[in-house]
Amino acid sequence: MTEKDSASVLLSQAYELLREAELQGASERLDHALSADFESEEVLFALSCAAWWKERLARLDASSSAFERGEFILSQWKGFLAFQTRKTGDFDAARYAFKRFAFLTALREFRSLGPEDSESWAPELALRIGRCLKGAGDFAGALERLEPAARERKDAPELLAELADVYALVNETRTSKALFREAFFLNPQRIDVSFLECPALVRLVEHIRSLGFRSPELEEWIPVYGSLLGVFSVKRELKPIEVGRLRQSIYELENEVKENAERRSLLTPRLINRYFWLIDHYINAKEDRSRIDEVLLKIKLMDPAVHKQYVA
Template sequence: MEQNLPELKKDIYLALRDGNLAHAEEIALNAMAEQINDPDLEEVLKVVRFWQNRAELLSFSEERNSGEILFEEWDRFVQFASENSLGNKKVIGAVKSYVFRTIIDMLIEYYRINPCKDRHSLVMLGEAFYEVGESEKAIQTLEYALSFPGDGNDIRVYLLLGDMYAEIGNDELAMVMFGEAFYLLPQMINLAEITYAPVAKLRKKIEEDGFSGNEVVEWVPVYGYIYKGLTVRRNLEYQDYMSLQQRIKEYEKSLKIDKKVVQIIVPRLINYYLWVFDYYLFQMKAQKGAKKVAERIVALYDELPEKDALMKRLRERTKAICQGLLEEYNSWDTAGAPPPEAE
């Protein structure tokens, strides 16, 4: 064979990137027939045959959201690659480029013929752009996705935008996105998937303080507020405030009757109250209301007596942070709104 192995591999990677699976397979088989022994060639054949067995998924169909289906299949391929110890990054990267560009084409075509646009598909499109290195298009698409109503359980768009904003150096917007995710559904967040350095540092500190399991993610927004890292939040609309008020009332009730989940309820309540504290202080300019909320936040640390030393430290730090903000803005309002639990 005239070409050496590195040149053959380059041809294979190009064929995979172009979606020419048959040609990639042919090159690998010919090389093996020439008694060229290389484990990468075996990996190429496994990858090629995985996708050849799913050839129908690589073709667009108007009868289904082909892009979404292919996106889901990529997750199965990642699992397949892990189970079969496929570690050649160039092989995986080449086929990934082909699959995700196919996903992009499919999602765009699906949108063209389907007038019912939804946030879920837009989020997938934004993620697909990101996976092929088109960060600007990814951010634009995900920002557009935010203009569509979500189902209340979709925090993926906020986590993706948080990581992407951080990558381009916009820490303020990154904090806003992560703050929103931790506000909406902290229990659905996998901290291991977040690459934003401040969140990773907060997680480490929380674990060092003795929290574990599901408790860790609940404390992230609280630690992020009092130790910095997640201090920038979006402004609440009035309907958001009313919804938050209702959440607080429900969790305050649960705190009294269900002590089995107090370790989760306390940090979640503190986070909610911190949102209200900011709302009163910065948006409503209602300092008296903010002060009452701060008092409730500080009192909540007493609900975890088994961690008395740690709670005392967190309580004092939170008290100092809130007091400092209240003093900084002490020229505002003399009336103030009552805290949610008192209304």
């Protein structure tokens, strides 16, 4: 066996260990792989990733709760994504192995919670465990956790968005689109888009970034451009009580946009999205065209470019 072949075998062993959340053993294999082939860019990339995670995990406070440790690991995933973007090369096997490592390591912490702690963290625990299972590639397990939690908390946008994401990954496209639309209507600010993997949504976020938007405004524009570009195209009829709440929300937002110039950039897309929902209701209810035109005029005055794209 050549040295390069030996390095390749050691790399495969390291990735297998990472997929089981065994960083120490994986690091040892990577060190041996480097000795066998010190010019391998993939080995160097994997070693840099291992060093990154070792340094972050060393910051874990042993006195903190298992939930807090799991939450810390998930928070580091965002930083790891940024770290990876600075590294060029086709290292998909390594990226996937470290992804599984991160989410399984966090999952191990969440699952180690005792009965009392699990109960106190129950509202957040289903979301975190579902997110970890999704990140580790166990979509069936993620659905098993997220579906009942979403039924109990229909007003939790972060749960609905996570569930929508898993549905997208198992090719339940219509359900995914409907849930994403609901989630981003409820409150875009409670949705962490860095954890979402749905290809259509990832492309949508990239498009909005290309227009110059950044958080927190970026999240507010997601449902607007999601509607314009067909990502949130699956809609439902509103109940009478929901129509009343929608109109009240629009009234309050219109006043806030007028009175609060500092928050206008955040509130404008939120209000436009509610206008979209109201127009959809008018169409479903077969309301007079004049009512739709009245809302369209409001959109045109707020953002002519959005209006032009909406009516095209």
